[in-house]
Amino acid sequence: MNGPALRPGDIAHQSMEGVYVALSYAVSYVGSVTTLELLHRRTGSRGWYNWSLLIGSAISMGSIAIWGMHFIGNRAIILDYGTENHQLIYNSKFTALSFFLPIMVLLSAYLFIGADEEVSKVRVSIGGTTAGLAVVLMHYLGQFGISNYTSVYKVPFVIGSVIVAIVASNVALLIFFVLRSQWAGTWWKRVCCSFVLAGAVSGMHWLATVGTSYRLRNAALPNNTLDRKQTVIVVGTLCLFTCTCLLAYAIAIGAKARNMQSKIRKVTLSTVIFDPDGHLMVSTSGSLPTEVITDTLNVFLDQEFSREHPVFLWFYRASRSWVSVKDFMSGMQQHLRTIDLSKIGTADQSNLNVIFRELLCVAAKKLSEQLRQPVESLGVLYDEVLHTRHTRGRGSIPTGPSDVENLRKVANGRGQTLFVYQQVSKEEAARLQSHGYRFAGVKLAIDVVARSLQLPRDELMIHLQNMRDSSGPESILEPGVHIGFFAVRANIDGGFEVLVQSRQPNLIPSVQIPVHALADGMKLALQSFHGMTLSKVLEELGTFSTGSEETFLDDMRASFWALTKAYPDSFWMDAVFSSIPISMACRSGDDDLEHSTAQMFVFRSVVPIHQRELSDGIKLSPFEFFTTQQRTFSTSRDHEVFARQAHTEFSGLSERYLRVPKPAFLLPKLARFVRLSRRPTTAEKTLVENPFANIMISQAVDVHSAKTSMDAHELDSMRTTGAAVVVREVEEPTWVEEHFQLLMDRTRPT
Known part of the structure; x- marks a missing residue:
């Protein structure tokens, strides 16, 4: 118009x-x-x-x-x-x-x-x-x-x-x-x-x-x-x-989502990082930074992969002493590139365990590169292995603890996840944010993280809360004198378990006596209770008096009652007192001291296997794992031994696979003369022909058959003495292993 x-x-x-x-x-x-x-x-x-x-x-x-x-x-x-x-x-x-x-x-x-x-x-x-x-x-x-x-x-x-x-x-x-x-x-x-x-x-x-x-x-x-x-x-x-x-x-x-779905069917290593406010670091898609360790776990397993497995215990220690293994990670990575993992047999389990260790360390190295931070700042390994639950349709793979075959069939739809965790400063949190990560409240991020890992939401929430609580100051004794309970219980699946604190699972239930050091009279008072049960000690303390030591006895009586009130389990009353002090790692109050110790007096007990109900303050921990924890305190000298063992195990790999070729500027005849003048030693030949030569597999102490020279005074070596500053090649038994042996000797038929 x-x-x-x-x-x-x-x-x-x-x-x-x-x-x-x-x-x-x-x-x-x-x-x-x-x-x-x-x-x-x-x-x-x-x-x-x-x-x-x-x-x-x-x-x-x-x-x-x-x-x-x-x-x-x-x-x-x-x-x-x-x-x-x-x-x-x-x-x-x-x-x-x-x-x-x-x-x-x-x-x-x-x-x-x-x-x-x-x-x-x-x-x-x-x-x-x-x-x-x-x-x-x-x-x-x-x-x-x-x-x-x-x-x-x-x-x-x-x-x-x-x-x-x-x-x-x-x-x-x-x-x-x-x-x-x-x-x-x-x-x-x-x-x-x-x-x-x-x-x-x-x-x-x-x-x-x-x-x-x-x-x-x-x-x-x-x-x-x-x-x-x-x-x-x-x-x-x-x-x-x-x-x-x-x-x-x-x-x-x-x-990326499909890649994450494939990761959860394998063995993976994820990092959990908290800022000072307790917020969880996630990627922009809401998932945790994750690296694959292996998808052929069943090749390496001679037993269920859990926190009792020797490789897990080794990696637990390595994560608390990254400096001991970081220099060998590049050599491990080069060595793994020469191996076809799908064709590995199970004839030599020690070699498989070494390869599995390498896989764990290389995954940690990749994770640190993903975060753009040195590996020694990656954090420490969490003490649980979580099993992912990839489902097809409405069915799911069963999760029973005895279902070992399903645990080993990682490539068939179910994987396992390990976590390293830490708490970072505000400056480090800002650096991570600048690289594309964000920090969110755990309750806000949990749904997406649980979906990405294919883990039950409530179960993952409990583990994240445990990691957040553990990411603060180290759980370690304060300097002084402590009274504690050392109890073990047989496991129906084999082995033993130790009763530990629920919130500080690397420590046994204990309280501190308000004294800085023990005078001679105090030591005599403690020795008078040696071999008595807790109920008998409490009865004797009601009437016992030594004049000048009466104040100490009052403090000790109050500490014993505080211990029974904090852990009100009936079986403690039958625990037997040992007046031989244990030297344990503690928080150092003096920056000039390299190491510091605390004294612990314990009541020992074997908990009946039918005892299932425990008070809220305690829980059970595998004996081997708890023993390993005693070697990983920041003040422990066992880090030095672990570093030397790691060097013995892996330095040969680094020398072989990271060897820099020398420039070929010599004349052929002169070069031949130099090679002939330096004939390799037998050890060098063995190292070149077999990369696992000179590998010293770290050995766990067999607590069932370990021999000891303890006499009637129970271990003079456990008395508090000045520690000699020496470099040890072999780790000494921990106090846990020694006291366990005493328990077994008392319960073993004559």
């Missing part, structure tokens, strides 16, 4: 083309969802990773969601009944300015809001208001760039469009930033927020458009103008590019 001829100064008739109205909203939505996805991936305010995401989100919102939506939306406006030469034409300079200006405003808004998990609502409101004003600013700057018409505005519509832009932007950003820590993996919530954010842009635009009329100008058009076809091509190209990037991103995320 043609109307009267339009003359300069006349208001043009206008109508809308519905297809472009819908297309403009779609363009705004694409830009909005890209923006929120990029903002969601930010983990902090430092590092090129976070800055690239911040700039990318500002560009996506400013150029696609706002600028692209505006010009596609204006394409829907039909002026003067569709007369071709009377449609909107834009000044290219103002069009370019309207492109960059909102990007800069949005960049400042997102930068002001920040990327912390605990977002200030005031800061988000200010940032949301700024983002809304950026939408308004771009719209009216773009309108000012129309070359052939003058825009005529109705004030109520202008005010309404500003309110819509600010309110909708605030709602979308407030919901997104305040709750985003809960959204790792929940893409549909970001999709919903994107609808609101795109509605803020489109709502403002169309409300302003309804209140805008166009008066034809009389002036000649400038040369640098863009017609609506050219504008649509430019905007469409930008949108197509963004969609392509989103598609590539979705494919990459899908591949």
